[in-house]
Amino acid sequence: MSLVADNLKTIHQTIEKQASAYDRAARAVNLVAVSKRQPMSKIQDALDAGHRLFGENRVQEAQEHWHVHREQYKDLTLHLIGPLQTNKAKEAVALFDVIETLDREKLAVALYKEMDKQERYLPCFIQVNTGDEEQKAGIAPDNLPDFIAFCQHLKINVVGLMCIPPVDEPAALHFAFLKKLALENGLKELSMGMSGDYQQAIAVGATYIRVGTGVFGARD
C-alpha cells in the first residue's frame, strides 16, 4: 500500500471516530485531499486508492495536475480553495466542480457570467474572513448577509461557508463562529479544518475538511 493510501485510510478512521464521538454520520464529513504543490505520482497514488475529491488553490496548477485525469476519471470532483481573480473565472468554471472562495461582488458577477455562458452552474461556498484579518481573503462577517443576498439574486447556488482561521488564534472558536453564521443564514455546508485541526472542525460540524500534508506529506 502506498504512503498516500495509508494516510487516507488513517484519516478516514479518524473521521469515523470523531464523527461518532460527536453524534454525527461519518459520511456527512467529506475529505477534500488538497493536492497543491504535490507531485503527480502522489496524486496518482490517491486516485489508485479510490479517492476522487480534491482541492487546488491555483487555477493554472490545477489545470496542470488535472486536465488529463479529468478525462479518465469521470467521477472526479475538484474544489477551488484558493483566491480567484476575475480574469481567471473562465478557466476556473471550466475546470472546477465547486468554488469555495467566492468573496466579493465583482467575482460573483464574473463567475455567474461564465457559468451561464458555459452552462456549468457550480455550487459555491462563500469564504468568510472570520478573523477580520486585513491581508486575508474572504468577506467580512458583518457583510455576509448582504453578500449572500447579492449572490442569490444573481442565481448563484450558494451551498455553504468556508474559512481559514488566523494562525495565532484557537481554530475551534472560528469554526464555531462559521457554524453560527451558516445557521443564521440558512446554509448547510461548512468547509473548515485542515491537517492540523480537522478533528476540531468535525466536532463543530464541518461537512468538508481540506487536508493536504496529512494526505500527501510535506509540499515542495
Ligand SMILES: *Cc1c(COP(=O)(O)O)cnc(C)c1O
Ligand atoms: C493548503 C490548504 C489546505 C491544506 O493545508 P494542510 O495544512 O496541508 O492540510 C487547506 N485549505 C486551504 C485553503 C489551503 O490553501
